[in-house]
Amino acid sequence: MVSKWLEWLPLMWEGLLITLQVTFLSAIVALIIAGAAGLCRISRLKWLRGLSYTYMLLFRGISLLVLLFWVYFVLPFLGIELSKMAAAVLAIGLNYGAFGAEIVRSSILAVPKGQWEAAQALNFTSAQRMIRVVFPQALIRMLPPMNNLMIELLKATSLIYFITLTDLTYQAMILRSLYLPQTAQIFGLLLILYFIIASVISLLARLLERKLTAGRM
Amino acid sequence: MDTATKEEPAFTGSVSKPHQGKPAASAVPVVSYRDVKKSYGDLEVLHGIDLDIAAGEKVALIGPSGSGKTTLGRMLMTLEEPTSGVIEVEGEPLWQMERNGKLVRANEHHLHRMRSKIGMVFQHFNLFPHMKVLRNVTEAPRKVLGLDKEEAHDRAVEMLRKVGLEDKLDVYPSKLSGGQKQRVAIARALVMRPKIMVFDEVTSALDPELVGEVLAVIKEIAEEGEMAMMLITHEMDFARDVADRVIFGADGRIVESGPPQELFGQPKSDRLKSFLSRFV
Ligand SMILES: Nc1ncnc2c1ncn2[C@@H]1O[C@H](COP(=O)(O)OP(=O)(O)O)[C@@H](O)[C@H]1O
Numbered sequence: 253m254v255s256k257w258l259e260w261l262p263l264m265w266e267g268l269l270i271t272l273q274v275t276f277l278s279a280i281v282a283l284i285i286a287g288a289a290g291l292c293r294i295s296r297l298k299w300l301r302g303l304s305y306t307y308m309l310l311f312r313g314i315s316l317l318v319l320l321f322w323v324y325f326v327l328p329f330l331g332i333e334l335s336k337m338a339a340a341v342l343a344i345g346l347n348y349g350a351f352g353a354e355i356v357r358s359s360i361l362a363v364p365k366g367q368w369e370a371a372q373a374l375n376f377t378s379a380q381r382m383i384r385v386v387f388p389q390a391l392i393r394m395l396p397p398m399n400n401l402m403i404e405l406l407k408a409t410s411l412i413y414f415i416t417l418t419d420l421t422y423q424a425m426i427l428r429s430l431y432l433p434q435t436a437q438i439f440g441l442l443l444i445l446y447f448i449i450a451s452v453i454s455l456l457a458r459l460l461e462r463k464l465t466a467g468r469m
Numbered sequence: 470m471d472t473a474t475k476e477e478p479a480f481t482g483s484v485s486k487p488h489q490g491k492p493a494a495s496a497v498p499v500v501s502y503r504d505v506k507k508s509y510g511d512l513e514v515l516h517g518i519d520l521d522i523a524a525g526e527k528v529a530l531i532g533p534s535g536s537g538k539t540t541l542g543r544m545l546m547t548l549e550e551p552t553s554g555v556i557e558v559e560g561e562p563l564w565q566m567e568r569n570g571k572l573v574r575a576n577e578h579h580l581h582r583m584r585s586k587i588g589m590v591f592q593h594f595n596l597f598p599h600m601k602v603l604r605n606v607t608e609a610p611r612k613v614l615g616l617d618k619e620e621a622h623d624r625a626v627e628m629l630r631k632v633g634l635e636d637k638l639d640v641y642p643s644k645l646s647g648g649q650k651q652r653v654a655i656a657r658a659l660v661m662r663p664k665i666m667v668f669d670e671v672t673s674a675l676d677p678e679l680v681g682e683v684l685a686v687i688k689e690i691a692e693e694g695e696m697a698m699m700l701i702t703h704e705m706d707f708a709r710d711v712a713d714r715v716i717f718g719a720d721g722r723i724v725e726s727g728p729p730q731e732l733f734g735q736p737k738s739d740r741l742k743s744f745l746s747r748f749v
């Protein structure tokens with residue numbers, strides 16, 4: 253039994269690295285897009301608000317799997333050829349960025365109006381009001397929902413199996429075909445590995461939250 | 470405070486207020502409202518306010534709630550735009566600027582320049598909760614006035630000492646009492662050295678036992694003289710004590726105005742009489 257587990261390890265390890273890589277890269281893309289779109293959503297410029305509204309509406313409504321297929325299978329016909337990794341990161345980033353943008357927007361709007369006004373009374377410019385006064389407070393509000401979103405994102409990375417990226421899920425499927433009788437153990441291991449990664453994400457979020465709120469409450 | 474050190478025209482009122490400085494008639498008022506109206510939607514809440522505040526003058530604004538006192542102060546702090554009329558600060562329109570010889574609506578650049586002369590302390594303090602006390606007070610001097618670190622630090626500490634909080638530099642606002650928070654907010658506004666400061670019911674959100682310490686700080690600042698003050702308040706004893714002039718407003722109009730002894734001693738209008746009767 254133990255020897256079987258040892259035989260699985262190299263493949264699972266390879267898959268784990270791919271999953272971590274896709275999760276990390278698409279989380280970064282998603283967070284950047286979320287920040288940009290969330291800020292545009294409350295911009296004074298109407299066209300920026302409209303642009304970001306359209307983006308959020310569109311990409312929240314599209315199935316990630318279909319988006320993945322579009323980016324990987326359809327874009328080449330339009331002359332844009334992406335590697336599997338780039339396609340996965342782009343699709344996941346666009347999809348989760350749209351959800352993240354709403355978190356950014358609502359967290360900024362949740363900062364009391366008096367904070368904006370006090371900053372204005374001290375004659376901060378509107379950019380300084382946002383950067384120095386409002387955003388740092390909004391950031392703390394964003395952390396818990398962003399943590400949830402990143403865990404969702406992690407779990408969604410298993411879809412990249414469908415464009416044959418050899419992530420954890422892909423490797424588990426390979427192993428299953430080699431060790432059919434141990435299907436339950438293999439998928440059990442898969443479950444545990446995702447759970448561990450999710451726990452690490454939560455831990456990081458909580459550490460960050462504690463650092464940002466240290467001594468303050 | 471020694472009046473002899475200040476070059477002010479002799480003033481004619483009671484000698485009990487050494488900070489009182491009536492300006493020469495020719496001097497430009499620090500603030501001047503001219504037929505200022507404000508509506509929210511269809512509802513006009515200020516019906517043409519005319520009011521001059523002289524440099525260094527302490528004006529108390531009293532009146533029933535809903536009469537438009539906060540709106541008057543917020544328009545000066547550029548937080549609320551008048552529907553019509555002109556507010557001048559040191560002779561220059563606040564909400565309008567000159568372009569090609571015509572007065573047009575002020576842009577952010579103009580407002581930014583004008584705002585440097587105005588400060589405000591809010592009822593609910595609005596301290597920045599993510600900054601320690603010292604940084605609450607140094608942030609604007611550094612980023613807005615462009616002072617270097619030591620200079621901003623020294624100025625901030627001086628102000629915090631003035632409000633009696635030099636031992637709280639290194640704590641977050643959440644650790645302070647309401648009275649202490651409001652004193653930090655006062656220091657934070659003072660450090661910018663405005664020409665006029667609006668105090669909008671700064672003790673209304675405080676527990677009764679904390680009101681005194683805040684009023685004492687404001688009184689001390691008032692006695693230093695140079696900065697004009699618009700004191701929106703329900704503390705009548707405080708208004709009588711500190712103000713050079715008291716203005717009673719009701720329903721979006723100025724009903725009565727005059728020196729405190731006069732306004733509190735011989736109120737003329739029935740509105741003011743019945744308003745004051747609630748405070749005895
Ligand atoms: N943002 C707003 N929108 C609509 N009405 C407002 C707003 N701010 C104030 N008002 C109304 O304007 C009037 C004057 O309010 P305010 O200036 O706060 O009076 P005061 O400070 O004397 O109590 C009130 O009737 C109030 O309801």
Ligand SMILES: [Mg+2]
Pocket residue numbers: 535538539540670
């Ligand atoms: Mg008010």
